[in-house]
Amino acid sequence: MVYQYLVGGILASLLGLVWLLRKIQNQARFCSKKIHQEKSSITSDNELPHDSELNESADIIIVGAGVAGSALAYTLGKSKHFVALSFENLDNAEHVIYCMLKDGRQVRVIERDLSLQDRIVGELLQPGGYLKLMELGLEDCVDKIDAQSIYGYALFKDGKSTKLSYPLQHVESDVAGRSFHNGRFIQRMREKASTLPNVKLEQGTVTSVITEKGTVKGVQYKTKNGDELIAKAPLTIVCDGCFSNLRRSLCNPKVDIPSCFVALILENCKLPYANHGHVILADPSPILLYPISSTEVRCLVDVPGQKVPSISNGEMSQFLKSAVAPQMPSELYNAFISAIEKGNIRTMPNRSMPAAPYPTPGALLLGDAFNMRHPLTGGGMTVALSDIVVLRDLLRPLRNLNDASALCKYLESFYTLRKPTASTINTLAGALYKVFSGSSDPASREMRQACFDYLSLGGVFSNGPIALLSGMNPRPLKLILHFFAVAIYGVGRLLLPFPSLKRLVLGARLISGASSIIFPILKAEGVRQVFFPVTIPAYHRAPPANI
Numbered sequence: 001m002v003y004q005y006l007v008g009g010i011l012a013s014l015l016g017l018v019w020l021l022r023k024i025q026n027q028a029r030f031c032s033k034k035i036h037q038e039k040s041s042i043t044s045d046n047e048l049p050h051d052s053e054l055n056e057s058a059d060i061i062i063v064g065a066g067v068a069g070s071a072l073a074y075t076l077g078k079s080k081h082f083v084a085l086s087f088e089n090l091d092n093a094e095h096v097i098y099c100m101l102k103d104g105r106q107v108r109v110i111e112r113d114l115s116l117q118d119r120i121v122g123e124l125l126q127p128g129g130y131l132k133l134m135e136l137g138l139e140d141c142v143d144k145i146d147a148q149s150i151y152g153y154a155l156f157k158d159g160k161s162t163k164l165s166y167p168l169q170h171v172e173s174d175v176a177g178r179s180f181h182n183g184r185f186i187q188r189m190r191e192k193a194s195t196l197p198n199v200k201l202e203q204g205t206v207t208s209v210i211t212e213k214g215t216v217k218g219v220q221y222k223t224k225n226g227d228e229l230i231a232k233a234p235l236t237i238v239c240d241g242c243f244s245n246l247r248r249s250l251c252n253p254k255v256d257i258p259s260c261f262v263a264l265i266l267e268n269c270k271l272p273y274a275n276h277g278h279v280i281l282a283d284p285s286p287i288l289l290y291p292i293s294s295t296e297v298r299c300l301v302d303v304p305g306q307k308v309p310s311i312s313n314g315e316m317s318q319f320l321k322s323a324v325a326p327q328m329p330s331e332l333y334n335a336f337i338s339a340i341e342k343g344n345i346r347t348m349p350n351r352s353m354p355a356a357p358y359p360t361p362g363a364l365l366l367g368d369a370f371n372m373r374h375p376l377t378g379g380g381m382t383v384a385l386s387d388i389v390v391l392r393d394l395l396r397p398l399r400n401l402n403d404a405s406a407l408c409k410y411l412e413s414f415y416t417l418r419k420p421t422a423s424t425i426n427t428l429a430g431a432l433y434k435v436f437s438g439s440s441d442p443a444s445r446e447m448r449q450a451c452f453d454y455l456s457l458g459g460v461f462s463n464g465p466i467a468l469l470s471g472m473n474p475r476p477l478k479l480i481l482h483f484f485a486v487a488i489y490g491v492g493r494l495l496l497p498f499p500s501l502k503r504l505v506l507g508a509r510l511i512s513g514a515s516s517i518i519f520p521i522l523k524a525e526g527v528r529q530v531f532f533p534v535t536i537p538a539y540h541r542a543p544p545a546n547i
C-alpha cells in the first residue's frame with residue numbers, strides 16, 4: 001500500500017515537473033520572441049540622422065569620460081541579467097525582460113584624452129558615493145587600484161583632535177569611503193564600460209553642440225588627427241567637467257572660486273588616524289590629508305582667493321614651509337617638508353556653481369559641468385553618481401528617446417528628484433568651508449570653535465553631521481537643524497555661566513553670521529525644490545506615453 005502511494009507520488013511529481021518544464025520552455029520562447037520584437041522595434045524606430053562620417057547610430061552621446069561620463073556610459077549601456085526572471089509569477093517575468101532591454105542603450109562616448117590621467121581631484125569617495133557605485137554595479141572599479149578604505153574623519157584644532165566615524169554599523173561590511181588615485185579609478189570605469197558591446201568610447205575633443213531649431217542633435221568634435229567630425233543622437237549628455245566649455249548654452253553658469261587647493265603627496269609617513277580623512281582647522285583656512293594608496297598621503301592646502309604664491313619663483317615653497325608646516329600634526333612635519341623639497345606641487349581652483357539648467361530638448365548636463373561645490377567635504381563624485389542613479393531610473397521605462405520635446409519635459413523631474421542628496425552635500429560643503437575658515441571676526445572665530453566642540457561631543461552631535469557629509473543620510477532639514485544647533489551651542493557657551501552685554505552682542509552676531517552663511521546657499525539651491533519637492537509639478541511627471 002505504502003509502496004503504491006510512493007510510486008504514485010513519484011509519478012505525480014514527475015508529471016508536475018514535466019508540466020513545469022514545458023511551461024518554462026513556452027515562457028522562454030515567448031520571452032525570446034518578445035526580445036526579438038523589442039529589439040527590432042528599437043532599431044526600426046530609430047530614425048535619427050546617422051553620423052555622416054562614421055555612419056554609426058547611437059541612442060545617447062556622452063561628452064567626457066571622467067567620473068560622471070564613464071559611470072553613466074556603463075549604466076546606460078549595460079543590460080540586466082536574465083537570471084532575475086521569476087517563474088512563480090509569469091507576469092513578472094515579462095517585466096524583468098522589459099527592464100533588461102531598456103537599460104541596454106547604444107552609447108557613444110567622446111573623451112578628450114583616454115589615457116591614464118594624473119589628477120589631484122576626486123580622490124576621496126564618500127561611503128554614500130560607494131553605495132551609489134554599488135547600485136550602478138561599479139563597485140569593483142575601486143578594486144586593484146590600491147584604494148584605501150576610509151572609516152571617517154579626524155578633526156584637528158589648536159593641537160586638539162577628535163575622531164568622527166562614519167555610521168557604518170547598519171551597512172554591508174565592505175561599505176566605507178574609498179580613497180585612490182582618481183585617474184586609476186576612472187580608467188577602471190572606462191575599461192568596464194568599454195566591455196559592453198553597445199558602448200563605444202572614442203578619443204576626440206568636442207568643440208560644439210549641434211542645435212537645430214532649439215533642439216540639440218549631437219556634437220561636433222575633433223579627432224586626434226585633427227579631423228572634424230559630427231556625431232548625432234536623440235540625447236546628448238554633456239559631462240565635460242569643471243572647465244566645461246559646452247555648458248554655456250545649456251545652463252546659466254554662475255561660477256564662484258572662493259579658494260584654491262595646493263596639492264602635495266606625502267610619502268613614508270603614517271597618518272595620526274589610520275584610514276581616516278584628516279581636516280586641520282588651520283589659518284587662514286583648512287588643510288586636508290587622506291591616503292591615496294598604501295604608501296602615499298594626499299595633502300591639500302586651501303589658499304583663499306584665486307591667486308596662489310608662484311611655484312616657479314619659490315614663493316610657494318616658502319609659503320608652505322613658513323605658514324603651513326608649523327600647523328601640521330607633528331607626525332607629518334618631516335614628510336611635509338620632504339614633499340615641498342621634492343617639488344611636485346600642484347594647484348587647482350576650487351569652484352562652486354549651483355545647478356541652473358536651461359531645460360533643452362536633446363541635451364542634458366551632468367557632473368561638474370552641471371553643478372559644483374567646494375571640494376572640502378569631498379562630495380563631488382557622490383553627487384555625480386547619485387545623479388546618475390536618478391537619471392538611469394528616469395530613462396529606464398522609455399522605449400526610445402526620439403521625441404526630444406516630450407523627453408525634455410519629462411526629464412525636468414530630474415532637477416527636483418536629485419535635490420535632497422545634491423543640495424545637502426552642496427550646502428554642507430559651502431557652509432563648512434565658511435565655518436572652517438579662519439577669520440579676524442570674533443563671532444566667526446566663536447562659530448568655528450563651537451563647531452569643533454559640538455562635533456567633539458560625539459553621539460548624535462557627531463553622527464548626524466558625519467552622516468550628512470558622507471552622503472549616507474542626505475536630509476536637508478537635518479542639515480539645517482545641526483547647523484543652527486552649532487550656532488545655538490556657540491551662543492550658550494558665550495552666555496554661560498555669566499552673560500554680559502558684550503557676550504550677548506557677540507552671540508547675536510554669531511547667529512546672524514550663521515544665517516548669512518546658510519541662507520544664501522539655500523537660496524541658490526532653491527528653497528522650494530530642496531524642502532518641498534513634492535510641490536513642484538515636474539516632480540510628479542510620468543513618462544510620456546509616446547516614447
Ligand SMILES: Cc1cc2nc3c(=O)[nH]c(=O)nc-3n(C[C@H](O)[C@H](O)[C@H](O)COP(=O)(O)OP(=O)(O)OC[C@H]3O[C@@H](n4cnc5c(N)ncnc54)[C@H](O)[C@@H]3O)c2cc1C
Binds near residue numbers: 063124348
Ligand atoms: C581640487 C579638487 C579636489 C576634489 N576632491 C574631491 C574628492 O576628494 N572627492 C569627491 O567626491 N570630489 C572631489 N572633487 C570634485 C570631483 O573631482 C568632481 O566632482 C568629479 O570629478 C566630477 O566628475 P565629472 O565627470 O563631471 O568631471 P571629470 O571627472 O573632470 O571628467 C570630465 C571629463 O571630460 C573630458 N573633457 C573635457 N572637455 C572635453 C571635451 N571638450 N571633449 C571631450 N571630453 C572632454 C575630460 O578629459 C574629463 O575626462 C574635487 C574637485 C577639486 C577641484
